[in-house]
Amino acid sequence: MALKNQNPTETIAWKSLQELYQGIKNTDMKKLFMQDSERLEKYSLKHDDLSLNFSKNRINDDVLKSLVALANEVDLQDGIDKMFAGDIINETENRAVLHTALRNKSGNAVMFEGENVMDEVNDTLQKMKVFSEKVISGNHKGYSGKAITDIVNIGIGGSDLGPRMVVDALQYYKNHLKTHFISNIDGDHVMETIKELDPETTLFVIVSKTFTTQETLTNAETVKKWFLSKGATQNDIQHNFVAVSTNLSKVAAFGIAENNIFTMWDWVGGRYSLWSAVGLSISLALGFDNFDQLLTGAYEMDEHFKTTSFDQNIPVTLALVSIWYNNFFETESEVVIPYSQYLTQFVPYLQQGSMESNGKSVDRDGNPVDYQTGNIIWGNTGTNVQHAFMQLVHQGTKLIPVDFIGFRESLYGNEDHHNKLMSNFYAQAEALYLGKAKEEVHLELKTAGQQDKISKLLPFKVFEGNKPSNSFLMDKLTPKNLGKLIATYEHKTFVQGYIWNIFSFDQFGVELGKELAKKFLA
């Protein structure tokens, strides 16, 4: 069944949010904290060791109630249920959206077109497990009989960003296999990556849902030529090349043996596909058990998302608060700052997930929307960003809500570093919230004996404050916690797209450039 079609701006809740916005837009959050001694506790949500503190936002109980009322008025629960049930909610492509089935650990069936998709999902997972174990143990040999030492993932977009990010984020858990990612059509990318590789001991994983993507096919052909030029034969391809795709005939035409194809399905969107065989590089690099833990974490977040009331629901709250700024404060972007160097690739990954999903300007009826949809997502890791772009967030003219992501423990246990890292994590949220008033700056300069400079320097040293942020905290960066975090943002994206009354699961906006590039090439 199709998703409901409801212009969010015509709801009663939207109107009351507009009124509430007028009342609260300039309210100092310090005042809100003073008025309610339980604010921090009330505006924090927990799921196992993951907590979300969203108290430093320009919201109060009335705003939250109206945001939840908005979700109810557009019948968000119906949308959630339809997604999990395998309804054709990707209507423009006539597809179900079932990435949640890929991590369904409940043991329950997920029916699509009269069949339980879990049978095929589990078969593919089993195939990934067996294959990964064979490669890791050295039992799977390259064409000349040597064990594999290097894995090269060739894919782009969702067939690159997810596996690349997870392998990088969880490198602490990695085995001896070296992993490389080739995505760009830029020939220097492929040449730079393969120059040190030994064709005898390298396994190429070609990942393309459609197997028609120009970048991936060009890179795969280049790599195949290189492989064949190094003394390998056509028949050797079966030992050193595998593919992940829905397009079995195209993969076969490339020369990859049927047994070396890992299937995926139309109901998995590219940007939601790391949980499928698209995650083969993850399972190879980290071992299948770690991949499975990633799935478990995502599954646990799915359960939370599906069954928790909206006012206690982490992805829903995150989405609603984001809509509050995007549509009422008219902020344009959100910055995401993980305090872990391991999460360097997290924002590029989120950018595709969020911006390719919700960068739409017609509603589910095909009419232009007259309100803002997809946010611009950007960011990088703390503390690096404090020495780069945070100046603009603290003192620039734009209001930019921030998501901070931190961990209570580091992986190597270096307390000195971790304490310093986390003191910065807390300090940034606090600085954005508190700011620094004129009086404070005045006193500071006076105490420093710089009275003569006060009149000149004071305005430059003032921090307006009252800038919003959410803070995520988890115990440690584990495969399971990463799975939860990714699923949280996936569901946030879904909720936003649902409320904005747009289709989040197509991406026609990428096509025009592709078509024109073909013309230019000709």
Ligand SMILES: O=P(O)(O)OC[C@H]1O[C@H](O)[C@H](O)[C@@H](O)[C@@H]1O
């Ligand atoms: O996996 P593929 O079919 O090669 O697609 C790779 C990527 O390219 C497309 O243009 C889309 O924008 C992405 O959503 C997709 O992930």
